Amino acid sequence: MANKDTRAAKRYAIALFNTGVQTQKLDIITQDITDLLNLMSQAPTLRQYWESPLVPSGRKREQILAILGGSLDPATLAFLRLLIDKRREDLLDAIDFELRQQVDSSRHLVRAEATFAVEPSEAEKTELTRSLEKRTGESVLLSVHVDSSIMGGVVVRLQDTIIDGSVRGTLERVREQLLQEA
Secondary structure, three states: OOHHHHHHHHHHHHHHHHHHHHHOOHHHHHHHHHHHHHHHHHOHHHHHHHHOOOOOHHHHHHHHHHHHOOOOOHHHHHHHHHHHHOOOHHHHHHHHHHHHHHHHHHOOEEEEEEEEOOOOOHHHHHHHHHHHHHHHOOEEEEEEEEOHHHOOEEEEEEOOEEEEEEHHHHHHHHHHHHHHHO
16 A cells, blocks of 8 residues: 555544544444454455445445445444545555554554464463563553464564564574574
8 A cells, every 4th residue: 555545544544533532432433344344355246346436426325325324333334425425445444454553542452463383371371461561561452373383482463563482483593693603
């Protein structure tokens, strides 16, 4: 996505976030956008229709209202109509990402992904979460994945930072060091 589009998505997301806060519907609006994107991933023709520049705005607004009107909050529908009117439908995924960033930031929440070689115990997950919270000073929402190819240890993705405590990562670092010394 072009940098200009990223800035536009952020502006739309901030406006949507502010609307959600002012109307006390932030959770509802955020869930609506997530549900819509999930629906579009399950029904690719809906996404194609949503993003098509060939469909006139008026017709698209009517169809979207007919399809989604009963299942989305009026504030969400108004936002979708705005995107259609401005022909910025293609930004919905980026807006969703930026909106989640705004919501997380307002709640002092950081999302982290941890990849373990084997399924971790609850105690290991709790300890990792505590350690990350201490490091960031924020609440951490941890999602866990298992990938045996890391051989052991854990790899954590925390915002833009990757903490590689895996056996595979350690072996690769040792290998690189040996090659540089040779």
